[in-house]
Amino acid sequence: MSWTDERIDLLKQLWGDGLSASQIAAQLGGVTRNAVIGKVHRLKLDSRLKASAPLEAVVAPRAVRPVLVEAMPDEVPAQRVLPVQTPTVAVITPAVAAAPRPVRSATLGATALKIEVEPDEQVEIVGRAEVAHGPGEVVPISRNLTLVQLSDRTCKWPLGDPLSDEFRFCGNHAPDASPYCQYHARIAFQPVSERRRVR
DNA sequence: CCCTGATTCGC
DNA sequence: GCGAATCAGG
Numbered sequence: 367m368s369w370t371d372e373r374i375d376l377l378k379q380l381w382g383d384g385l386s387a388s389q390i391a392a393q394l395g396g397v398t399r400n401a402v403i404g405k406v407h408r409l410k411l412d413s414r415l416k417a418s419a420p421l422e423a424v425v426a427p428r429a430v431r432p433v434l435v436e437a438m439p440d441e442v443p444a445q446r447v448l449p450v451q452t453p454t455v456a457v458i459t460p461a462v463a464a465a466p467r468p469v470r471s472a473t474l475g476a477t478a479l480k481i482e483v484e485p486d487e488q489v490e491i492v493g494r495a496e497v498a499h500g501p502g503e504v505v506p507i508s509r510n511l512t513l514v515q516l517s518d519r520t521c522k523w524p525l526g527d528p529l530s531d532e533f534r535f536c537g538n539h540a541p542d543a544s545p546y547c548q549y550h551a552r553i554a555f556q557p558v559s560e561r562r563r564v565r
Numbered sequence: 566c567c568c569t570g571a572t573t574c575g576c
Numbered sequence: 577g578c579g580a581a582t583c584a585g586g
Contacts, residue, residue, distance in 0.1 A: 369578085386569065401579050403570060408577065414570055519567080539567080 367396030369405060377402065381411050392515050511537030521547035523554070 367373070373394055380390045387406070388399035407413075508525060511534060516522060521536035522545045538547035546554050 388568080398579070399570090400581080403572095404577090404579050407571075 367394075374405075374409070377405060378409070378411065381406055389515055393512070508534070508536040508538060510534040518543075521545070521550055523547070523550035 369377075376394060377390060380393060381387075381402075385393070386399075387402040391397050391399045391402045394402070508521075508523075510525060511520060513535065516535055516537065519540050521538045521540045523536035525534045525536060526532050536547055536550055538549070540547050540551075544551050
């Protein structure tokens with residue numbers, strides 16, 4: 367593959383949208399992230415202020431009500447640590463309820479910030495993924511990856527209509543050889559005991 | 566170990 | 577100009 371005008375335009379657009387080099391490479395096809403980065407430099411496109419932070423769908427912090435206070439025996443003061451990056455149910459006590467939900471790394475690169483600017487699409491798709499959960503239950507924010515962006519360690523839980531061009535996959539980290547992230551694995555492989563909990 | 570971008574340098 | 581290898585980092 368070579369850098370045709372079209373591909374360069376697409377590169378500029380995607381880079382401007384804050385996609386990572388590897389994501390852009392996946393989208394363009396036929397190039398590696400190195401090639402993308404190299405091209406970005408040659409084109410003298412704006413460099414990323416901060417690297418890293420594998421990009422997360424940083425949707426507006428949902429109003430997580432401080433539920434379950436009663437469900438929690440008592441004690442459980444502020445020392446209760448929020449689970450870091452765990453998709454499982456997070457019990458949020460009043461003491462920490464105000465804290466922003468930890469989305470893996472706390473650092474936000476230009477990438478994440480950019481996504482915040484135009485969250486429409488993100489929110490819509492994420493919303494669909496949340497239909498089934500009840501109040502007080504925290505659902506992981508999916509990365510909404512396209513098919514080509516999946517690797518063997520990304521969650522392949524489908525989001526939305528496969529026939530729609532907005533069709534995405536969860537894309538969160540899938541442990542081991544699991545096809546799903548921890549959260550979706552629970553839904554996909556429901557133990558009898560949990561079958562009623564999650565529809 | 567996963568990922569990120571930055572830089573170098575042979576082609 | 578191109579991009580793999582390498583570096584530096586979260």
